[in-house]
Amino acid sequence: MLSRAYTKSRKSIKEGEQSKSGSIQDYEDCLVGFYGDLPLISCGSGTNRGVRMTMKEVLRSSVGVMGESRLGLTDKVVLLKGDLFAVKRFRKLRVRRSEFGKRVERLAHFSTLCEYLVPITAYLYAKRIKFVLCDYYPMGSLADLLAGGRRLGHTALNWKQRLKILLDIARAISFIHSECPPNERNMQMNVHGNIKPSNVMINIDFSARLSDHGFTQLAKHIEVSDVQCQQKPPPLLENFYSEDLSQKSDIFNFGLVIIDVVAGSRFPAGFRKRSLDEIKEGAIGHCFEFAVEGRERRRALQVLDIALACTNPLPEARPSIQQILLSLGNACHN
CATH class of the missing domain: 3.30.200.20 (Phosphorylase Kinase; domain 1)
Structure with missing residues (x-):
């Protein structure tokens, strides 16, 4: 309540x-x-x-x-x-x-x-x-769907649904990042500031909408107990989310969302030191939490590669949202 x-x-x-x-x-x-x-x-x-x-x-x-x-x-x-x-x-x-x-x-x-x-x-x-x-969205948030499926031990979303959700999130970020003028009356309009699965709402057709745009410029972050926070991301990811108010931090956080959607808790520790070649060669095991083979597996690897680029430790090395949209589009058709 x-x-x-x-x-x-x-x-x-x-x-x-x-x-x-x-x-x-x-x-x-x-x-x-x-x-x-x-x-x-x-x-x-x-x-x-x-x-x-x-x-x-x-x-x-x-x-x-x-x-x-x-x-x-x-x-x-x-x-x-x-x-x-x-x-x-x-x-x-x-x-x-x-x-x-x-x-x-x-x-x-x-x-x-x-x-x-x-x-x-x-x-x-x-x-x-x-x-x-x-x-209000009756399907709840992306965090709800992912956590619910993991608790029950089955896949809540198939690969096509996950890819559609990621594309919709990227389109929302693209719209925000292209806002001109970027600053309006002491408010930075071209940055979201709090991209994470719990702020992605899901429609009944599995399309997605991004919520809480600009809310970090309204309210302060207050420390709360683990009991209060619901639907937390997997332990390997939750401590990495950035609170910096910048487009590069938005990109970094979107990369973490991609990892959560594609691999979730199966993705290994030290993910920023991993490469797509290691994943392809099976050096870190099967990291997808949904059934995927053949062409879809290649597409999933492409999307995971995008996530690794987004989470590059160097902000200037991270891709723009337009580059990400182009790469996601290619993953849909390759």
């Missing part, structure tokens, strides 16, 4: 305050009673554009936690009329109230321009709770 985002209070004169611990029932009455039933500010985007909501309605419609991260919590909301949303509630903002609204509206407009980005529907800024409302 949304209540899990409430932690011990920590005030900051410049940046607001942290939420306090307690149940959602305790806090919905407290918040609504203190502030009144605050209306959400609509961004005019998303599949449910035009739907008017209030803080009270959203808090009481929370039906389950979808995931947690160092930025905050994601909760599923089902309104009385049946509309579904994902609520992304931030632990601690890095900007003031007026700047928060401006940045969210800027990101919301940007998300309407690309079919591979998750639309932002509305947002709320109150003293003890700050969140954005996004479209």
